[in-house]
Amino acid sequence: MKTLVIAVHPNMEGSLVNKTWMNRLQDEEDVTVHDLYAAYPDGKIDVEREQKLLLAHDRIVFQFPLYWYSSPALLKEWQDVVLTYGWAYGSEGTKLHGKELLLAISTGGPEDAYQAGGYNQFSLNELLKPFQATANLTGMRYLPVFKAQGVRLLNEEEVKASAEALVIHIKKAY
Numbered sequence: 001m002k003t004l005v006i007a008v009h010p011n012m013e014g015s016l017v018n019k020t021w022m023n024r025l026q027d028e029e030d031v032t033v034h035d036l037y038a039a040y041p042d043g044k045i046d047v048e049r050e051q052k053l054l055l056a057h058d059r060i061v062f063q064f065p066l067y068w069y070s071s072p073a074l075l076k077e078w079q080d081v082v083l084t085y086g087w088a089y090g091s092e093g094t095k096l097h098g099k100e101l102l103l104a105i106s107t108g109g110p111e112d113a114y115q116a117g118g119y120n121q122f123s124l125n126e127l128l129k130p131f132q133a134t135a136n137l138t139g140m141r142y143l144p145v146f147k148a149q150g151v152r153l154l155n156e157e158e159v160k161a162s163a164e165a166l167v168i169h170i171k172k173a174y
């Protein structure tokens with residue numbers, strides 16, 4: 001099982017959680033870590049390179065901080081240009097069939113803010129439905145989301161512990 005982690009943070013240097021996760025995942029065998037903003041500082045994505053990377057892995061992880069209830073912008077651009085008709089979807093677009101998609105997300109808001117009647121009104125799983133729909137359309141199995149919430153309150157030890165929990169989560173058989 002080969003895992004590709006697409007780590008997406010516009011300011012990875014200034015990040016605590018996502019940088020710690022990314023650095024920890026780099027130590028794992030059979031895990032390729034792909035820092036998307038570092039790869040494309042000009043925002044111009046090499047579609048062929050990205051599609052080759054996808055083909056070479058079985059489990060795809062999108063790792064990002066929640067920005068405006070979704071991903072940072074470059075991951076949306078990545079989806080728009082990489083997941084093309086006839087490749088990722090459409091009657092001939094079967095290249096991702098049988099692969100798995102897993103999201104690893106940090107949020108500033110705490111877990112209890114993400115529920116009906118709560119501060120953000122909707123659960124995180126509800127807000128992430130477009131990713132689930134994308135997995136469905138491209139024939140990928142959508143795996144349980146890894147969530148670290150209320151991350152501003154976490155100390156360094158707790159962030160390190162979340163990185164260990166993430167490793168277990170992404171290596172598990174589902």
Ligand SMILES: Cc1cc2nc3c(=O)[nH]c(=O)nc-3n(C[C@H](O)[C@H](O)[C@H](O)COP(=O)(O)O)c2cc1C
Pocket residue numbers: 009014015016017018019064065066067068069070106107108109110151
């Ligand atoms: C532009 C922007 C938008 C954000 N939007 C949200 C949001 O919609 N919900 C939320 O809970 N936190 C939001 N946050 C907080 C980030 O999710 C939080 O700072 C991040 O998960 C921390 O991870 P890091 O240490 O890797 O940067 C936002 C932060 C920024 C800068």
